[in-house]
Amino acid sequence: MTSAKILGQAFDALLEPEKFRDYGPNGLQVEGDRDIQWLVSGVTASRALIEAAISANADAIVVHHGLFWRGQDGRVTGWMRERLRLLLAHGIHLFAYHLPLDAHPELGNNAQLARVLGLQAEGRFGEQNLGFLGTGTQTWTGPQALADHVAHTLGRSVTCVGDSERPVQRVAWCTGGAQSYFEAAIAQGVDAFITGEISEPQAHLARETGVAFLACGHHATERYGAPALAAHVAQNLGIQHRFIEIDNPA
Incomplete structure (x- = not known):
């Protein structure tokens, strides 16, 4: 027992x-x-x-x-x-x-989301090092191609805002309600940021910086x-x- x-x-x-x-x-x-x-x-x-x-x-x-x-x-x-x-x-x-x-490097939400989506973690960023940085097992031709991959994998629609012509290789992600991590992710030189939710400011930042923002569902990214x-x-x-x-x- x-x-x-x-x-x-x-x-x-x-x-x-x-x-x-x-x-x-x-x-x-x-x-x-x-x-x-x-x-x-x-x-x-x-x-x-x-x-x-x-x-x-x-x-x-x-x-x-x-x-x-x-x-x-x-x-x-x-x-x-x-x-x-x-x-x-x-x-x-x-x-x-x-x-x-x-935060757990193997069993945690971020590590497990990376496993599911085929992302290779290479570093951390953000408050308490909760955000993950890395690359995909492939280079997506643009944010929508990445969004389609995430939507298919997670089984839900994805809100995608960003430069439609920019290839996506370097990615940051933080599951759940981590939209406030977007500016820190941009500073890391990534092409796209994946999280659960989007708030009003992030759409403007994505358009103005060219870094794609993907809101994939709070629950869906943390299950x-x-x-x-x-x-x-x-x-x-x-x-x-x-x-x-x-x-x-x-």
């Missing part, structure tokens, strides 16, 4: 959450009362994921987006009450790792780290793992 303490220690040893300034607590967020034989991974600790984990008879869940964030209303009412009620009623442990899971982490730890601890995908168009 594996306890929550042992599982948490395994996650912490890999991700080293103490090294990050984050927006919420990393590690065990809700303590259950079960020995752990079945671990479920997912992107976000939504009610739908919790209900699916209950149906799968999970003992623990590990996600990228947990329940608690800096500055949120601390009252346990409404949707928060229901998520907590389900976890506590079924004795399920909830673990969450945000920036540490983005690979949690299952990679969970599968690795589950194998080492001799427990079972299952990734549960809860679709999200954002």
Whole structure:
């Protein structure tokens, strides 16, 4: 049998959450009362994921987006009450790792997105070195060719803004809501930047600098780290793992 303490220690040893300034607590967020034989991974600790984990008879869940964030209303009412009620009623442990899971060089969201898209990481950039730099296994004839490749691979539409004639070889990427990293990526001399979301200023910057900006979906770019982490730890601890995908168009 594996306890929550042992599982948490395994996650912490890999991700080293103490090294990050984050927006919420990393590690065990809700303590259950079960020995752990079945671990479920997912992107976000939504009610739908919790209900699916209950149906799968999970003992623990590990996600990228947990329940608690800096500055949120601390009252346990409404949707928060229901998520907590389900976890506590079924004795399920909830673990969450945000920036540490983005950053891990092999199992993290950025590393796993690179694996899926065929990108070779060669360096880091940006705040807390969360952004990745590298090249593709091919040179795309322009931003739209790269966008088509990403859309086909991730199975969702991509918003692409940039110089349609500029070949793309050197790429920067940072999963999720990392649009604020765009200027730092431009300074690295890349041809394109891949992330999850786009805000109003980035479209202008892309047009004015010629560096393409690809918004590929917050959820879509961050659905690979949690299952990679969970599968690795589950194998080492001799427990079972299952990734549960809860679709999200954002």
